[in-house]
Amino acid sequence: MTLASTALFGGILLASGAGHAQQTIEGAGLTITTTPTIASDYSFRGMSQTRNRPAAQLTLDVEHSSGLYVGAFVSNVAFAGTNARQEVDLNAGYRFELAGVKLDLGATYYAYPGYDAPTGGYELNFYEFALRASYEIAPLKFVGLAAVSPDFTGESGLGVYLEGGVDVTLDYGFTIGGRYGYQWVERNFATPGRNEGAFGAEDYANVSLFVSREIIGGVTGTLSGVFTSLDQRQDCFGGSKVCDNRVIFTLSRTF
Template sequence: MKNNVVAAATFALGLSLAGGTAGAFEIEGTGLTIGITPTISSDYLFRGVSQTQNRGAVQGTVDIQHSTGFYVGAFVSNVTFLGTNARQEIDALAGWRTTLGGVSLDLGGIAYTYPGYRNPEGSGLYDLQYYELAVKASYEIPSLPVPVKVLGAFNWSPNYQLETGNGYYLEGGVEIGLPYDLTLGGRFGYQWIQNNPRWGSPDFANWNVTLSYKFSDFVLTAGYFDTDLNRRECFAGQKICDARGMVYLSRTF
């Protein structure tokens, strides 16, 4: 299992630092467009909570979309969860993208998997794997001095991670285009979980403010991330819900 993580990390890092054709590329005659985005990051935060015990992450995303708007994709990252043997996350994504009245819509689903993770009988551990249905929307406000995009998302799982019942996540945000290829962004989200005692925290909010700089085929992002969970509320007192600065570098192909 560890060899798989090292191989995925090496692959993603190699893509991130090597040369190549910028932007997604089309397969002629098929209507398919493929995009690859490797990332190296100082942490892996999911809804404001560290998935790597406050350590760095090497990640990769693959997106394959047809001209009809239907797409499939995958995301891979290293992870570390206290008290488990999970070392990698591989997510499968599928859905449909379209534009209506200037609003970009993405209707899809995400399956979160952790290959190699074992939940021994009688251990008291619950299943990490789960899936969500997701709706995302974005709209660029016209006739403004600078580009301004508003974003929204809603995710629902009928049986959230650790078998905690219904999980609902609502998020809104804004992105503002600035001179010198800079983008200022902000997000605010809220997570509801049916079985909070099993999950390990109350329902919680998270937010972030980021500044991104695009150069060549790369995007460098630095930001501030936080949740409203205090140490006592954060998964048996772990230090993975605290405010933090984060930086990550992505390359698009």
């Protein structure tokens, strides 16, 4: 069984036992949250990780009353020219509030179990440090993200990502929002004669717009439009379609 099917199966089990899926262990000060998700595509910073195909995902978060937390995320992936089929992310950090701003200082390790680098290829695994922030003035919620990887995916060197956005709560349970992000990578393309990894695309901007609402029984539906600044035929990993502008539909349930 792949990790993707495990995530989907886990989501079905969680849905069938919704009253017990979230647990607050008061004696230990722990809150455990699980979120199964089914999506028409897995988009990471504007790029499809499944080549515009559906994804089954599961997120786990364990937070202590002190603000310390650990978590995990699993999803199926499909990268052209590789045998990568699943992604497992492990993260840990500290959440706190300062002058009304909610902050999350953490680190994530992105792993692709079962992946074997092809001849002349490089590792996909990488780790990243990130600072997330949010500030709410109802009905607006402002969010930001700054992430730094010492050696980004594909052994492409220093990677820096910045993102900002806003969510707006509307009547009848609707939320709309948008995000603008920009990804910088030290080595965008391989240099002939040098044994160094590379990302495979230019630095790029990405924009996402979404509308979401609870549909039934705590299940939230989200419709998103995703756009990047990359020319799909020239700049996107040798003509790959993972940078296409596209519409994504997601169903999720947080327990």
